[in-house]
Amino acid sequence: MTSVFSAVLQRDLTVALRQRGTLVHHLMFFVLVVALFPLGTNTDGTVLVAVAPALIWMGVLLSVLLSLNDLFKADHEYGMLTQYLIADEPLAIIVAAKVLAYWLTSGAIFVITGPVLVLMLGVPVAALPVMIAALALGTPVLAMIGAIGSALTLSLPRAGLLLSLLIFPLYVPVLIFGAGAMRAAIVGLPVAGALYVLGALCLLAVTLAPWVIAAALRVGLDT
Amino acid sequence: MTSRLEIDALVCGHAERALFAPLTATLAAGDIVRVAGDNGAGKTTLLRTLAGLLTPLSGTFRWSTDGRASRAGLGFIDHDNALSPVLTPVENLSAVLRLHRNTSGVDEFQIVHTLAALGLKRVAHKPCRALSAGQKRRTALARLWLASCRVWLLDEPAAALDQASRERLARQMQIMADDGAAILYSTHQALNVTDTQVIELSR
Amino acid sequence: MTGTGFKRWFHRFGSLPYFYDVSARWAVWLAVPAVVLIGYALVAGLFVVPPDYQQGDVFRIIYIHVPSAWLSLFGYTAMAVAGVVALVWRLKIAEIFIVAAAPVGASFTFLALVTGAIWGEPTWGTYWVWDARLTSELILLFLYLGVIALHQAIESPRTAARACALLSIVGVINVPIIHYSVVWWTTLHQGSTVSLTGGSKMDADMLWPLLAGALGFTFLFGWLTLWGMRVQLLWRERRSRWVMKRITHG
Numbered sequence: 001m002t003s004v005f006s007a008v009l010q011r012d013l014t015v016a017l018r019q020r021g022t023l024v025h026h027l028m029f030f031v032l033v034v035a036l037f038p039l040g041t042n043t044d045g046t047v048l049v050a051v052a053p054a055l056i057w058m059g060v061l062l063s064v065l066l067s068l069n070d071l072f073k074a075d076h077e078y079g080m081l082t083q084y085l086i087a088d089e090p091l092a093i094i095v096a097a098k099v100l101a102y103w104l105t106s107g108a109i110f111v112i113t114g115p116v117l118v119l120m121l122g123v124p125v126a127a128l129p130v131m132i133a134a135l136a137l138g139t140p141v142l143a144m145i146g147a148i149g150s151a152l153t154l155s156l157p158r159a160g161l162l163l164s165l166l167i168f169p170l171y172v173p174v175l176i177f178g179a180g181a182m183r184a185a186i187v188g189l190p191v192a193g194a195l196y197v198l199g200a201l202c203l204l205a206v207t208l209a210p211w212v213i214a215a216a217l218r219v220g221l222d223t
Numbered sequence: 224m225t226s227r228l229e230i231d232a233l234v235c236g237h238a239e240r241a242l243f244a245p246l247t248a249t250l251a252a253g254d255i256v257r258v259a260g261d262n263g264a265g266k267t268t269l270l271r272t273l274a275g276l277l278t279p280l281s282g283t284f285r286w287s288t289d290g291r292a293s294r295a296g297l298g299f300i301d302h303d304n305a306l307s308p309v310l311t312p313v314e315n316l317s318a319v320l321r322l323h324r325n326t327s328g329v330d331e332f333q334i335v336h337t338l339a340a341l342g343l344k345r346v347a348h349k350p351c352r353a354l355s356a357g358q359k360r361r362t363a364l365a366r367l368w369l370a371s372c373r374v375w376l377l378d379e380p381a382a383a384l385d386q387a388s389r390e391r392l393a394r395q396m397q398i399m400a401d402d403g404a405a406i407l408y409s410t411h412q413a414l415n416v417t418d419t420q421v422i423e424l425s426r
Numbered sequence: 427m428t429g430t431g432f433k434r435w436f437h438r439f440g441s442l443p444y445f446y447d448v449s450a451r452w453a454v455w456l457a458v459p460a461v462v463l464i465g466y467a468l469v470a471g472l473f474v475v476p477p478d479y480q481q482g483d484v485f486r487i488i489y490i491h492v493p494s495a496w497l498s499l500f501g502y503t504a505m506a507v508a509g510v511v512a513l514v515w516r517l518k519i520a521e522i523f524i525v526a527a528a529p530v531g532a533s534f535t536f537l538a539l540v541t542g543a544i545w546g547e548p549t550w551g552t553y554w555v556w557d558a559r560l561t562s563e564l565i566l567l568f569l570y571l572g573v574i575a576l577h578q579a580i581e582s583p584r585t586a587a588r589a590c591a592l593l594s595i596v597g598v599i600n601v602p603i604i605h606y607s608v609v610w611w612t613t614l615h616q617g618s619t620v621s622l623t624g625g626s627k628m629d630a631d632m633l634w635p636l637l638a639g640a641l642g643f644t645f646l647f648g649w650l651t652l653w654g655m656r657v658q659l660l661w662r663e664r665r666s667r668w669v670m671k672r673i674t675h676g
Contacts, residue, residue, distance in 0.1 A: 007321035011307075011314070018309040018350075079303020080319075086274050086299050087322035094322075148596055152589050156579050165575050166593065169568040170600050173607040180611060197610075201603070212596060215513070219588045222278050237582065240665070278584070 004089040005097045012101035015074075026067055027109050033059040034117045045122045052121040053182035056131070057175050059117075060110050060139065065164050067106050068146040071098070072154050072217070081221070091214035096206075099140075099147050099213070107139040123186055130185035130195070137198040138178040144209035145170050151216035173201060225252050226287060227374050227405040228273070233282035235265055235272045241280055242268055243424040250374070250405045255396060255416055258409040260424035266409040267301070269424065270376045273407070274299045286374070296323070298372030300380060304363035308352035312338055312362040315351060319366065326370040337368045341391070356383040367395050375399065377408035390415060443668040445519055446659055449652055456649035463642025467493075470635035487545045492636060493643035494538035495559075498566055499601070501531025501647060505573070506598035509591030519655075521587035522662070524594060525577055526654030530647055532570035539563055558609040565604050569597045583662050 016023065037055050038048055075081045075098075084094045114135050115128045123131075149167040153159035181194035228250035236242045242265030250256055258266045271277045273284060274297065286297070306315045316334050320326040338347045341361045346354055354362065360383045367375070377396075381389050393415040396406055400416075408414075471489035478485040505524045512520035542560055543553040554560070573590045580586035663669045 003321060007318055011310070011318040014314065015307055015309055074307070077303075078307065079301060079305040080307065082274075082276065082299065082301060082303065083305045083319050083322055085276055086297055088296070088324045089322065145596075148592075152576065152593060153579070159579070162575055162579050165568070166572045169565050169572060169604075170596065172565055173600070173603045176607040176611045197607075208599075212592065216589070216592055219513075219585060219592055221276065222585055222588075 004087065005093050008084075008094050008097035009101050012098055013104065016101065016105040022070075023105055023109070026063055026106055027113060029066065030059050030063045030109060030113060031117065033062060035120070038121070048121045049123055049186060052118050052123050053131075053179040053186070055121070056114050056118055056135075056182070057138075057179045060114070060135070060142065061168065061171055061175065063110070064106070064139070064142045064146055065160070065167070067102075068143075068150045068167075069160050069163060071102055071147055071150045076154055076221075081217070085218065085221070091217065092210040095147065095151075095213045095217065096210040099143050099210070102147075103140050103143045107143060110139055111135045118182075123182075127182065127185035130191050131182050133195055134178045134181040134198060137195065137202045138174045141174050141198075141201050141205040142171060144205040144213070147213045148209060148216050151213050152220045154217070154220045174198070177201070226250070227252055227254075228284060228286055228407075230273075230284045231282055233269075233272070233284055234280045235268045235277065236280050237268070243426060245282055246422065246424070248420070248422055250407060252373075252403045252405055253400050254419045255400045255406045255408070256420045256422060257418045258407060258422045258424065260409075264424040264426075266424060267378055270299075270301070270378050270407065270409065274376055296373040298323075298366065298370055298375045299378075300363055300366065300375075301378040302382070304359045306351040306354075306359055306362060309350055311348050311350060312343060312354070312365075313347050316362065316365060316369065320369060323370060323372070326372075329369050333369060334365070337365050338362070340368070341365055341388070357385060357388065360384055361388055364392060367392070367399065371402075371404075373404055375404060375406045375408070377406065379409055379411065381410050381412040381414055384412075442518060442659060442663060443672075446656060446668075446672070449656055453649060453652050456645050456652060460642050460645035460649055463638045464646065465642075467635045467639030467642055471639065475632050475635060481549060484545065484548045487541050489635060489639050491538060491541035491545060493640040494534045494541060495563065496640050497643050497647050498531060498535035498538050498563065498570075500644065501527055501534060502566065502569065502594065502601065503598060505531065505590075505594040509595045512588060512591040513595075521584065521591065522655045522658045523651065524573070524590050525587050526658050527647075527651045528570055528573045528577065528590065528594075530650045530654060532567060532574060534643070534647065535563060535567045535570055539567060556612065558605070558612040561608045561612070562601075562605045565608070566601065569601070573597070 034055055037051075041047055072081060075084070084091060087094065111132060115131055118128070118131060119125070146163075146167050149163050149170075152166065153163050156162065177194045177197045181191045181198065184191045184194060226249055230246055230248045230250075232245040232247055234241045234243070234245050242263075243260070246269070248256070258269060260266050268277065272279050305319055306312070310318070313331055313334050316338075317329070317331060320329045320334075335344075335347050338344060341364075343358060343361055343365075346358055351359060351362070364380060375396075380392055380396075384392065389412060396408070396414070396416050400406055467489050471486055475486070477483050505527050508520040508523040508527070511517050512524065539560070542563070546555060546560075547553050573593055576593055577586045577590050580589055660669055660673075
């Protein structure tokens, strides 16, 4: 079981690293969404600091949505997914490895660049550790839930808009507690509660979602 | 003779529309069974259903490996070669082989050796996007030499192969059957193997 | 009911022609209570119950609003339960229920939002407040729309229904989490907003029509969903012999 997990993880990481261009595009998309926002309002520091948490999380949601479309697509196109579906090992283990590889490559972008971007928006440095923690706990949930939607819409052409309709409502708790923790950190309110909830959501998603993703893949491809 | 697969009045199709008349058949160890039928007769659908990828419209089928009702040890090679274009044949094969319990121990040396025997030595470490259609097919088929599955489902294994490769494939299928594997396959090219049974799909 | 008896009933219920035939009779048993209960609730709610001492006549909209809100939750939960049945036992009737219930549930959710907004204007002076309950209801509407959109996008009816089953199960796990997070969000940043039912204790005269309305709406939901199921059933099985027979012989 661990052998399959590490095999899939290693394979997907190798693929991701050989396609570094895609990762750079994700990074640039995220940076652009956040960087263009101030141009649409004014450079009033208080306004930017007030919206910074929401802005960062909206940027994360949009980038996750765009990249999730491709989570299973390539494997589906050249038939690797078929091999995963008939493997002796549980499909849930395989998809857990795939989502982890996805998060290690895409999710890491947000955790690393997010803090830099909020500094540009005028957020105090003292709030950064909380932001990193919130992103680190929240983005795995986004990846797991998003993978469910991605699996359900896999065989559909142009599923991007539909995918957003399926998964954005499910992202509400992460958005609220993720941005809430950041906002509380900026104004100096206690943040532990929100971070605990994010941690609980993360735990819940990591334990339950792989089985749901596996079921969704079987349903979505049985056409 | 141990039975590997029992098919009982199986009907497959898409969106509630049946592709062929109810099918009943048995697959035993050492069998080489060819699925025949015109284009669109449902050969691929049948193989995908037996692999557990599609839900049958009606009827049942039962796998048994060593008396246990399971499809563990099933090998399936379909139209797609399951090769990532950015990975090399060696990397691709090692990833696929590690999905199955009985082949997770196959090492890189064995893979390179098999690829060399199939005339793929020069491309073994090149990204698969640089390979020709025939080279990709041979890479996918290398699993027949590397994995000792008890049952093989092969959908058009000879597609894109030249004469020499087709003969090598036929010889290997015969050897696997002699070793007690059961093979269910479909083909458009003539393959020089002794079919123990032919399943004709008709409406 | 004995084990085998239940099993036989289960299989008979799973038979589509049988369901189609008996559901026509059940429809009456849903329609009559629905009309009677909703009729009583409306007459009593609009004319018999005295006006509220704070809100006057405006409060009477609760006789539509509260039953709709109740059904928006009830409908989604029922879809998720049917989803489990559809995925575990592969019962076709359960698949069809999800597909038929989604638009009905979405309509009640929409109704709850619209009546909430109409109520909000004279009461709070604005059509929309980011109140915890209204916001959760809005997200619930999106969850419904997601199921409907997914169903429309997938061509194969069985795959579509099973995908919707899975999505409603995922959704129903999320509904309490969403509600909790929205409550947290509103209490943190707005202070407490106007509470819908708090303050005035409900009088029995007001309560009975409300309960009757909720029950009547539930019957209405069942009735509409049942007819939706019959239509779905005919469409899905349009190539089968039993549908042909029933269409040609009336």
